[in-house]
Amino acid sequence: MRVRTQIILDKYVAKSISFFLNFFVRLLGKILRINHNLDRDFEKIAVCKFKGMGSILQATPMLKAIRRKYPNARIIFVSTKSNLAILNKIDLIDEVVTVDDSGFFKFLGSNFSAIFKLMRIRPQIYFDLEIYSDYSTLFTLFTLSVNRVGFYLRSSTFRMGIYTHMMLFNSRAPISKVYLQASKLIGCDDSDTELHQFEKETLGEPILKEKYMVVNPNASDLRLERRWGEANYIALIKKVLHEFSDLKVVVIGSKSERAYADLVVTGVREERCVNMAGETNIEGLINLIANAQIMVSNDTGPMHISFCTNTPVIALFGPCSPDQYGVSKNAYTIYKPVYCSPCVHDFEIPPCKGKNACMQIISVDEVYEQFKNVYSGKALPNSLQDNFIYSSKDRTLGEIGR
Numbered sequence: 001m002r003v004r005t006q007i008i009l010d011k012y013v014a015k016s017i018s019f020f021l022n023f024f025v026r027l028l029g030k031i032l033r034i035n036h037n038l039d040r041d042f043e044k045i046a047v048c049k050f051k052g053m054g055s056i057l058q059a060t061p062m063l064k065a066i067r068r069k070y071p072n073a074r075i076i077f078v079s080t081k082s083n084l085a086i087l088n089k090i091d092l093i094d095e096v097v098t099v100d101d102s103g104f105f106k107f108l109g110s111n112f113s114a115i116f117k118l119m120r121i122r123p124q125i126y127f128d129l130e131i132y133s134d135y136s137t138l139f140t141l142f143t144l145s146v147n148r149v150g151f152y153l154r155s156s157t158f159r160m161g162i163y164t165h166m167m168l169f170n171s172r173a174p175i176s177k178v179y180l181q182a183s184k185l186i187g188c189d190d191s192d193t194e195l196h197q198f199e200k201e202t203l204g205e206p207i208l209k210e211k212y213m214v215v216n217p218n219a220s221d222l223r224l225e226r227r228w229g230e231a232n233y234i235a236l237i238k239k240v241l242h243e244f245s246d247l248k249v250v251v252i253g254s255k256s257e258r259a260y261a262d263l264v265v266t267g268v269r270e271e272r273c274v275n276m277a278g279e280t281n282i283e284g285l286i287n288l289i290a291n292a293q294i295m296v297s298n299d300t301g302p303m304h305i306s307f308c309t310n311t312p313v314i315a316l317f318g319p320c321s322p323d324q325y326g327v328s329k330n331a332y333t334i335y336k337p338v339y340c341s342p343c344v345h346d347f348e349i350p351p352c353k354g355k356n357a358c359m360q361i362i363s364v365d366e367v368y369e370q371f372k373n374v375y376s377g378k379a380l381p382n383s384l385q386d387n388f389i390y391s392s393k394d395r396t397l398g399e400i401g402r
Contacts, residue, residue, distance in 0.1 A: 001101050003221050006135075014134040018162060025141065026161030036147050036164045038125070038186050042070050045186075046123035046145065048078035050099070050136055052220075053086050053301035054325065055175065057308055059129060060196035062179040063092040065188035076121060078114070078139075085282035090196055099139075111139070118143040125149065127182055131169050131345070137162055149182055167399050171345055174327040185399060195308050195328070198286050206291040207284060212248035213240065213375075214289055214311075216297035217264050218257040218277075223344055225356040226298050228316050230260065234267035235364045236296065240371065241270050250288060252302060253277030294375050296367065299325060307331065312374050314367060318358030320344040332374050336361050 045066055049056050056079065066075060077093045081100040087093060097117055100110040119142075126145035130136035131153070140148050141162045150163035153171075160166055167182045180190035217233045219226035237249050249268070253261040255278035265275040280288060289295060289302060290309035297303040299317050306313040307328040315326050315333045321342040322333040340351040341358040350356075373379035 001104050001107055005104070006101065010133055010135045014138050018134045018137050018159070021138070021141065022159060022161040029161065029164075034146065038147060038165070040124075042073055042124045042186060044074045044076070044121060044123045045070065046076040046078055046097075046118065046121075046126040046143070047129065048127065048136065048140065049083075049129040050078070050080050050101075050133065051130070053083055054304035055129065056083055056086060056090075057195055057301075057304040058174075058176045058325070059179045060090060060092065060308075061176045061190075061193050062127075062183045062188075063090070064192060064196070065180060065183045065190060066186075067092050069186065069188045074121075076118070076123060078118070081110070089198065089282065089286070092196065115139065115142045118145075122146075125186060128163070129179060129182075149185060151178075151182070165399060172321075172323060175324050176327070195304075197310070198290060198305070198308050200290050200309070203283065203287045203290055207280070207287050208248070208250070208291070210248050211246055211293050212250050214292040214295040214297075214302075214306075215249055215251050215264070216253065216295065216300065216302045217251065218253040218260060219298045219300045223319060225319050225350055225352070225354050226300060226344075226359070227356070228298055228359050228362060230263045230267060232362075232364050232367075233264045233296075236367055236371070237264070237268045237273055238270070239364070239368050241268070241272055243372075244375075247272070247293070249273040250292070251275050251277060252280075252285065252288060294371065296371065314370050314374060316359065316362055316367070318356055318362070319350060332370055332379055334362055334367060334370060 047059065049059055063075065074094050075092065076095045076097060077087055078097045079087060081098040084096060084098055087096045097114050099114050100106040123143065123145045125147040126140055126143055128136055128140045128150045131151050137150065137159055140150065147165065148163045149165045149167065150159055151169035152166045153169050165185060170178055176193055184190055215233060215237060217230060240247065241249060249272060251261045251265050258277040261275050261277035265273050286305055286309065289305050289311050292311055295306050295311050295313040297313055297315055299315060299320050303313060303315050310330050312330050315322065315331050317326055317333055317335040318341060322335050326333040336358055338358045343350045370379065
């Protein structure tokens with residue numbers, strides 16, 4: 001199912017249903033007087049993130065915190081079928097429940113089966129990590145979980161009823177710490193912010209034997225304005241291949257992104273630049289990134305995989321701030337905060353109407369200079385994670401509930 005169709009359904013169908021159900025659920029909650037106290041031992045904990053492979057990887061510190069606090073709990077992760085492969089690589093999860101959004105009727109059918117499965121499991125607490133999705137809000141309600149945790153931005157009124165507890169979504173904080181803050185509601189420790197690591201030893205033999213860099217010129221169709229542009233990548237790769245004769249360039253992407261990746265490879269016209277978009281499964285993609293000397297990427301899923309493999313990555317940001325999604329000890333971010341940036345999490349249609357000036361003003365020369373510094377070991381990662389220190393011992397900071 002096309003992303004545009006999903007947005008329309010969410011905006012005009014799910015939102016309206018959620019609006020009316022919220023009042024009913026709120027009234028029913030007062031009548032039944034259900035105990036929503038979170039000071040208890042949890043045996044079944046569900047975490048939901050439908051969209052964004054990167055966001056799922058950024059949720060792994062939260063999953064680790066839950067596992068440490070509740071070592072015997074059954075952790076269920078709820079997502080879309082397209083994320084199943086990456087979720088199966090995360091050993092912190094006991095069970096995955098998926099919805100198939102590849103087509104409208106598959107979407108409807110898989111929703112019923114997923115909800116019925118969760119109703120049978122009956123999680124004692126359900127964390128909805130989606131921020132803007134009213135569909136996800138409805139899905140949360142129908143799981144019949146006793147405690148339902150969601151996020152709010154400016155007002156909690158609209159959803160405080162469907163959710164039993166709501167946590168402030170701080171759009172200036174690293175997303176992994178936002179998720180960790182939610183887990184503090186059930187007494188989890190938020191001191192470990194490192195993402196789940198994919199160790200090279202578990203990935204098998206390297207797919208490529210020679211030295212190579214990975215280039216990811218793509219961005220998911222959720223936000224295509226995150227692309228730096230094929231012309232820029234072509235110019236960058238030509239410079240790299242000209243100066244570094246011992247280095248190969250591997251362009252990656254999904255099957256649906258292969259045609260776009262091919263524009264880059266065709267433009268370079270050099271046998272040391274190859275298109276491997278769509279040629280690997282998720283294990284192969286992780287293998288490619290883990291064994292690369294360096295990576296250059298837009299702000300999208302493979303960038304987050306590099307965070308989980310300790311591969312040095314030059315991460316290009318524009319519509320989204322690296323303060324939120326670019327925090328990693330091996331990240332070297334380039335970001336030009338123009339007046340309207342970051343806009344991704346505030347607008348369905350960006351102020352620039354997709355012209356992405358914030359990406360266009362990143363020059364090929366400055367990315368190449370950063371590449372040389374990182375590749376030679378002269379650059380220091382510009383990790384921002386120490387900028388956000390949560391010193392409060394109050395686990396309910398930013399939280400409201402019944």
